[in-house]
Amino acid sequence: MTTEAAITSKERGEDFSGGNNGGGGGFNLISGLLGFVVGRFGIGGVIVLVIICFIFKINPLGFMGGGSSTQPAMAPHQVHSVRSAQQACQLNAASLFSCRVLASTEDTWGKIFADAGKKYKPTTLVFYSQRGRSGCGAAESAMGPFYCPADQRVYLDTDFYNELVNRFHASGDFAQAYVIAHEVGHHVQDLMGLSDQIREQQANVGKAAANALQVRMELQADCYAGVWAAHNRDRIEEGDVEEGMRAAQAIGDDTLEKAAGMRPVPESFTHGTSAxxxxxxxxxxxxxxxxxxDTFHHDIDS
Structure with a gap:
């Protein structure tokens, strides 16, 4: 069962970098977030679905979940909604921030697609607690944010921002927005037909070669996140870019493997090095x- 509602254009149009009572630049997002929000943004408005899932939490190495885009679609499932769209986006500073970031990605990519004579189809942002279900299978907190091409949704655990600060030492508004923009980058790849092409190639090569293709997918999504940032410079404050760079550095495969006490093995990388x-x-x-x-026709290290 789902509940849908539209956010007003005024709510959607507000600057996502605006301040709150926490002080400092932009939204200094509260840690230890608990919540359940699902946001969908259309050119004519914002649609939000809200779900809550209760189950155990696991903790493997993975953080960025873009690699899950290779998972097959699963059977449809029901989700239980508990809040209207407007309540969801205003649940706390984090939900409001996330709604505004996703709205800004829609505006940015909508214009880019329109300039190319194409129509941008918005993605949906699904917030879940610890574990949920996606069109690509289980959505677990340990997976980190990920995009599922089967249902064209971005999934984000409600404790993600807290983990970004405490585990990856990547605090700040832009660091958090960057990861959402990265997953939206995977949606852009999906709309362009690139995701299907890469999955087909991955199915016909060995694991190391498939991982190498996935790295190029992830780096392109990073670049697309940068494109989004470039189109929103008026919303970016001093120091924001540095926050994003620290986040990118913190979630490089080599850095994550070292942090886990492992020797970095390039053949195992699925998202790229910090550099x-x-x-x-x-x-x-x-x-x-x-x-x-275009990470597929250029040297990714130059």
């Missing part, structure tokens, strides 16, 4: 042009 992630994020920020994000 690669920072490089491609910066490339998107510097240019604002998605054409520079």
């Amino acid at each position: 690669e992630r920072m490089r491609w994020l910066k490339r998107g920020i510097d240019s604002g042009d998605p054409a520079v994000c």
Whole structure:
């Protein structure tokens, strides 16, 4: 069962970097977030679905879940909604911030697609607690944010922002917004038909080669996140870009494997090294042009 409602254009149009009572620049998002929000943003408004899931929590290494885009679609399932759209987006500073970030990605990519003579189909942001279900299977907190092409939704555990600060030492508004923009980048890849092409290639090669293709997918999504940032410079404050770069560095495969006490093995990488992630994020920020994000025909290390 789901409940849908539309956010007013006024709510949707407010600057996502606006301040709150917490002080400091932008939204200083509260840690230890608990909540359940699902947001869908359309050009004519915002639609939000809200779910809550109760189950145990596990903790493997993975953080960024873009690699889950290779998972097959699962059988349909029901979700229980408990709040209207407007209540969801105003549940706390984190939900409001997330709604505004996703709305800004829609505006950005809507214009980019329109300039290319195409129509952008918005994605949906699904917040869940500890564990939920997606069109690609289980959605677990240990997976981190991920995009599921089967239902064209972005999934984000409600404790994600807290983990981003405490586990990855990547605090700040832009660091949090960057990860949402990265997952929206996977949605852009899906709309362009690239996701299907890469999955087909991955199915016909060995694991190491499939991982290498996934790395290029992830780095392109990082670059697309940078493109989004470039188109929202008026909403970015001093120090925001540095926050995003620290986040990209913190979630590089080599950094994560070292943090887990492992020797980095390039063949096992699925998202790219810290240096690669920072490089491609910066490339998107510097240019604002998605054409520079072609990781499949360029050396990812230059």
